[in-house]
Amino acid sequence: MTLSALHTNLGSPDAYIHGVPHEVFAELRRHEPVAWIEEPAGEGFAGGPGFWAVTRYDDVMTVSKNPGVFSSHRGASFLRDQRPQDLAALQQMMLNLDPPDHSQMRSIVSKVFTPKMVRGMFDSIADHARAIVDALPDDGEIDLVEHVSAEMPLRVLADVLGVPSEDRHLLYDWTNRMVGLDDPSYGGREAFLSAFIEMFKYSAAQTRAKRTEPGSDVWSLIVNAEVDGTQLSPEELNRFFQLLVIAGNETTRNLLTGAILTLGEHPGEREKLANDPTLLPKAIEEVLRFHSPVIQFRRTVTRPTELGGKQLHEGQKVVMFYVSANRDEAQFDDPDDFRIDRGAANHLAFGAGTHFCLGNSLARLEAKVLLETLFTRFPHWQVTGPPDRFRSNFINGIKKLPIHLGKATS
Numbered sequence: 001m002t003l004s005a006l007h008t009n010l011g012s013p014d015a016y017i018h019g020v021p022h023e024v025f026a027e028l029r030r031h032e033p034v035a036w037i038e039e040p041a042g043e044g045f046a047g048g049p050g051f052w053a054v055t056r057y058d059d060v061m062t063v064s065k066n067p068g069v070f071s072s073h074r075g076a077s078f079l080r081d082q083r084p085q086d087l088a089a090l091q092q093m094m095l096n097l098d099p100p101d102h103s104q105m106r107s108i109v110s111k112v113f114t115p116k117m118v119r120g121m122f123d124s125i126a127d128h129a130r131a132i133v134d135a136l137p138d139d140g141e142i143d144l145v146e147h148v149s150a151e152m153p154l155r156v157l158a159d160v161l162g163v164p165s166e167d168r169h170l171l172y173d174w175t176n177r178m179v180g181l182d183d184p185s186y187g188g189r190e191a192f193l194s195a196f197i198e199m200f201k202y203s204a205a206q207t208r209a210k211r212t213e214p215g216s217d218v219w220s221l222i223v224n225a226e227v228d229g230t231q232l233s234p235e236e237l238n239r240f241f242q243l244l245v246i247a248g249n250e251t252t253r254n255l256l257t258g259a260i261l262t263l264g265e266h267p268g269e270r271e272k273l274a275n276d277p278t279l280l281p282k283a284i285e286e287v288l289r290f291h292s293p294v295i296q297f298r299r300t301v302t303r304p305t306e307l308g309g310k311q312l313h314e315g316q317k318v319v320m321f322y323v324s325a326n327r328d329e330a331q332f333d334d335p336d337d338f339r340i341d342r343g344a345a346n347h348l349a350f351g352a353g354t355h356f357c358l359g360n361s362l363a364r365l366e367a368k369v370l371l372e373t374l375f376t377r378f379p380h381w382q383v384t385g386p387p388d389r390f391r392s393n394f395i396n397g398i399k400k401l402p403i404h405l406g407k408a409t410s
Contacts, residue, residue: 010053011039011079013182013393020396025324028055034308048081051317057328059308060320063299064353067098070299070318079298079319079393093239102354108225112218113358118365125366128155129373138408141384144401145257152370153252162217174199175249183391203241250395251293252363257398258291262338264383269340282343284367289326289347290338295396296321322348380406
């Protein structure tokens, strides 16, 4: 198979339904690290103009740290081009802003998601972890995603947003339908659009409540904050709510599921962790590198520039493949080996530069506390079947993962 054939469909969700095609990305890193990828028409997709796939670590860092040349705002951050009316709405999200507008919006929540503030949430996170694990049967098979991986970030997200805990499954449903646009099991475009309507109606009600009676939660901070002396508009608030719901859910859910799946596939590393639980923080970093939850983000070229020996033109799409950068041989020794003592915190699972994930400390803490709690009570768990993966070119997601818990310890 030629190199051209190998990377023809990297923009298609079908390229990832059996997992990330790491052998394709390895070929691109070796032979064409900045490669032009066509976007042919496919199921539910009319085709696109094509994009530059950026697969090496250093080049992804270059794109990430130069928003003046590689814009998040101009075409938004999603691989496929949007309809003009949809693009205008997406451009109000912090995810799709460039400095200085991005800096103003980010300053609103940056005071909350500091490592110190996150450490202050430890007790509530530990309580959630115990409640989740205590609710599991003492033995038998479960779907890890439904009973464990999804539950943890949803409970924490409800705290962060100041919404009733019983509403957390609304957040889960909306996220699945929005992120799962290309996955037929989530209802397609009609379900995707209705999720926005339902979520924005809910967020508007929460905004009214938090402006009337503010709390200590993040949403109270956001809705009462001012940018240049003015509070955020209803549309800006809706998009902020959307960002927090998706970002606060997807990364942590798939980090937790990826940790169990990957440790199950590498029994030697699992045994190493069982013998030395202090390795768990390093193991989490290695999972983030090896099984990165986010596949890619897109930028748009604002002026002619050179990258990886290629000439890029204004208006062209540039797609940073984090799943490839995190396996770059020039950055990581034996990158296809999963080694929990590697502790490579310089991975790009949380992005880099202007849009480095604000919630990274929270995601790491949630994963550490929940995995410690789960492994203590169920040290002999086993993955019993293959993962049911998202059909997505954006999220390296798993919908279901069967595991047998084994006998619970007292």
